[in-house]
Amino acid sequence: MIVGNTKQRRWDLAFIIPGLVLFVFFIIIPLCQSIFQSFYSWNGISISPMKYVGLKNYKYVFENQDFWHSLGNVAWFMAGGFIVLMPIAFLLALIINKQYRLKRFFKTTYFMPVVLPLTAVGLMWVYLLFPAVGLVPVVMEWLHLPEINFLGDPDWAIISVVLVNEWTYAGFNMLIFSAGIVAIPEELFESGKIDGASGWQQTRFITLPMMKEYFKVFSILCITGCIKHFNLVFIMTGGGPNRASEMPATMLYNEAFVYKNFGVGNAIGVFLLVAGVTLSLLTNKIFSRGDD
Amino acid sequence: MEKSLKVRKGMSYWVLGLFAIIWAVITLYPFIITIFSSLKNNDEIFGSMLKLPSDPIWHNYYIAIHDAKILRTIMNSVFLSVISTIGMLLFGSMIAYVLSRTKHVYNKYVLGIFLAGIVLPIYATLVPLMKLVSKISFLRPNSFYTLMFIYIAICLPEAIFIISGYMKGISKELDEAAIIDGCNTPQLFFKILLPISVPALATSAIIAFLNCYNEMVFALLFITEKTMYTVSIGLLYFVGKKTVDMGPMFAAIILATLPMLIFYMFFQERIQSGMVAGSVKG
Numbered sequence: 410m411i412v413g414n415t416k417q418r419r420w421d422l423a424f425i426i427p428g429l430v431l432f433v434f435f436i437i438i439p440l441c442q443s444i445f446q447s448f449y450s451w452n453g454i455s456i457s458p459m460k461y462v463g464l465k466n467y468k469y470v471f472e473n474q475d476f477w478h479s480l481g482n483v484a485w486f487m488a489g490g491f492i493v494l495m496p497i498a499f500l501l502a503l504i505i506n507k508q509y510r511l512k513r514f515f516k517t518t519y520f521m522p523v524v525l526p527l528t529a530v531g532l533m534w535v536y537l538l539f540p541a542v543g544l545v546p547v548v549m550e551w552l553h554l555p556e557i558n559f560l561g562d563p564d565w566a567i568i569s570v571v572l573v574n575e576w577t578y579a580g581f582n583m584l585i586f587s588a589g590i591v592a593i594p595e596e597l598f599e600s601g602k603i604d605g606a607s608g609w610q611q612t613r614f615i616t617l618p619m620m621k622e623y624f625k626v627f628s629i630l631c632i633t634g635c636i637k638h639f640n641l642v643f644i645m646t647g648g649g650p651n652r653a654s655e656m657p658a659t660m661l662y663n664e665a666f667v668y669k670n671f672g673v674g675n676a677i678g679v680f681l682l683v684a685g686v687t688l689s690l691l692t693n694k695i696f697s698r699g700d701d
Numbered sequence: 702m703e704k705s706l707k708v709r710k711g712m713s714y715w716v717l718g719l720f721a722i723i724w725a726v727i728t729l730y731p732f733i734i735t736i737f738s739s740l741k742n743n744d745e746i747f748g749s750m751l752k753l754p755s756d757p758i759w760h761n762y763y764i765a766i767h768d769a770k771i772l773r774t775i776m777n778s779v780f781l782s783v784i785s786t787i788g789m790l791l792f793g794s795m796i797a798y799v800l801s802r803t804k805h806v807y808n809k810y811v812l813g814i815f816l817a818g819i820v821l822p823i824y825a826t827l828v829p830l831m832k833l834v835s836k837i838s839f840l841r842p843n844s845f846y847t848l849m850f851i852y853i854a855i856c857l858p859e860a861i862f863i864i865s866g867y868m869k870g871i872s873k874e875l876d877e878a879a880i881i882d883g884c885n886t887p888q889l890f891f892k893i894l895l896p897i898s899v900p901a902l903a904t905s906a907i908i909a910f911l912n913c914y915n916e917m918v919f920a921l922l923f924i925t926e927k928t929m930y931t932v933s934i935g936l937l938y939f940v941g942k943k944t945v946d947m948g949p950m951f952a953a954i955i956l957a958t959l960p961m962l963i964f965y966m967f968f969q970e971r972i973q974s975g976m977v978a979g980s981v982k983g
Contacts, residue, residue: 420886428792442829608713637822678825
């Protein structure tokens with residue numbers, strides 16, 4: 410009833426347009442262009458023409474061993490997310506919802522790495538993992554563990570970055586699980602206590618089943634986040650050594666801006682688009698099927 | 702029975718508590734080592750990384766500020782983030798107003814476009830954006846305009862969701878009353894709705910500021926001029942340089958994180974709730 414006025418309608422449009430134009434121009438149009446440009450070859454010099462090459466860029470990507478390797482690294486990221494990050498984040502969520510005297514301190518501390526510049530965090534870890542002199546190698550030597558060149562060894566580079574990633578984001582995912590724990594009605598725990606359930610039993614039979622929804626959220630965020638991961642790998646290894654820790658997004662960057670194969674970069678970009686959308690739809694579908 | 706119950710409850714309490722302390726140490730110790738290292742020379746960093754600096758070298762901080770120009774990069778980042786945040790707030794809240802308080806046909810399409818922007822990986826835009834920017838002289842590389850516009854665009858969807866979520870909760874009778882009293886849309890928006898929505902505006906502003914300050918890849922692409930470096934690229938400059946003086950580098954890391962640390966201490970609750978709310982909706 411209130412939307413009748415033409416003057417008002419014009420104002421509403423005027424309110425939407427600036428933000429929408431900016432968003433379309435800087436995000437949506439480039440996204441569409443990346444599809445179009447992925448069929449062209451271009452060396453990045455603005456005056457040199459783009460050349461139509463058909464599916465050549467895609468052929469190059471899919472026949473490239475490094476690309477398949479980068480998908481393997483995505484799998485490492487996902488594995489790390491579910492095997493390392495999820496349990497730790499859940500435990501941290503339990504901690505900040507218990508009556509510890511240092512509860513506030515714990516919560517503040519755990520979340521802290523998330524808000525700091527990732528470049529600073531990544532750089533810090535590069536030197537903490539530095540062979541022989543960094544914190545981690547020194548501690549490992551004390552424990553008489555074998556020496557590992559974390560970022561220099563092709564087999565370890567991606568694992569190291571994954572672990573630093575989990576270290577950084579444990580506090581963030583803790584809050585997701587914590588939101589779930591807070592939402593559980595207190596009476597359930599009360600009646601659990603009366604029935605004689607121990608702390609672990611309460612967690613196992615009350616907290617965990619009540620939190621299905623939040624495990625779904627975690628899974629969706631984790632899976633869709635892993636495929637497009639860029640920052641930490643880029644900062645800590647740049648995709649090296651010898652492209653061993655390359656992710657699709659870092660490969661896009663390196664192909665385009667280091668090797669000047671802009672067309673190939675776009676082809677990887679399109680792959681990221683398709684894979685990102687497919688995974689979002691798929692995970693949402695899989696995880697909402699269990700809802701009923 | 703009563704007693705054994707207590708003992709068993711205590712078990713989980715203590716085990717979890719132990720893990721709590723271990724994880725706190727794992728989180729904090731790297732920062733402590735970094736602070737130590739920022740006050741050492743190379744020999745001492747490599748020789749005894751874990752020990753307290755024997756004789757703190759404050760000069761490292763001088764080098765980080767004076768030679769690596771880390772304060773300059775911090776100023777650049779803060780400037781860029783503040784401007785982007787203000788722009789984002791203005792555009793975002795205007796869109797949020799329309800989406801949450803009117804029933805236009807186009808609302809769902811607008812919403813759809815912004816939703817798509819959240820789901821689609823931003824990295825696919827890198828190459829086309831680079832090309833786009835090189836064509837438009839106004840947006841040439843090494844102008845903060847380009848980054849500002851990109852940052853505003855990136856931060857918009859989350860802000861729109863947070864703010865429109867909040868505005869939906871404000872009674873619509875308010876709008877009707879205001880219009881009957883002769884308010885036009887801008888008056889209604891700026892004088893009545895925005896002041897009420899301050900909590901949501903604050904949350905989304907804080908999140909946007911944080912994201913802009915920490916952003917790396919677009920700054921890396923569009924800023925090559927050293928005096929315009931943001932914090933992230935200023936720091937990247939150190940990566941892989943093992944022969945350089947390490948002390949100043951650690952000092953630079955500490956200086957670069959300090960503004961965010963202070964920011965976090967002030968706005969902890971809002972940052973935490975805002976980031977979780979934004980990501981869960983997205």
